[in-house]
Amino acid sequence: MANITESPVWESGIYQIEATDPVQGGPDGIDNRPHKQLANRTLYLKQQLDALQSEVSTARGGYANLDARLDALETQTLQGESTFNSTAGRTITHNLGHTNYIVNIVPLADTKGDLGDVWVSKAANAFTVYNTGGFTGAFRYQLIT
Structure with a gap:
């Protein structure tokens, strides 16, 4: 068979x-x-x-x-919304306790070309978002560890 x-x-x-x-x-x-x-x-x-x-x-x-x-x-991401504060920067606190994370920033409104360069300064429990333009509108952030 x-x-x-x-x-x-x-x-x-x-x-x-x-x-x-x-x-x-x-x-x-x-x-x-x-x-x-x-x-x-x-x-x-x-x-x-x-x-x-x-x-x-x-x-x-x-x-x-x-x-x-x-x-x-x-649990490995943190996200929220804030506003740009030009060259003075906007500080956002968190409780990660380290700087080994990535920060994504997305404007929530048309910047009309006034955003300029954006950079982030990271610390263990906070990060600060700066922009060289005059835009002070809202942005969404996401931290990825």
Whole structure:
């Protein structure tokens, strides 16, 4: 007794054995055609599932599930809104306790070309945002550790 040889192919349909079909076994026999088509689909789906499981496992990053991973990422970011204070700077406090973080700054309004250069001075528990232009509108910040 031999097993059906599978190929990872999505079969567009499954053959229905008709009453008039002659009984014919073997690898290409008409009686084995629907079984082979279903086996092909099964192997195809199995490979797709394995690829998804691998991708999810990588995305989990060693955490028990994706929710735990996302929770960990959320605790590693701090975000909020403030306003530019030109060259005087705007200081925003936090409790990270180190300077190994990235600060993203995005103006929340059209600066009309009056923002100038923007730079950030980081400290262990605060950072200060400066701009060389006269823009004093709002900005959104995000700290990523």
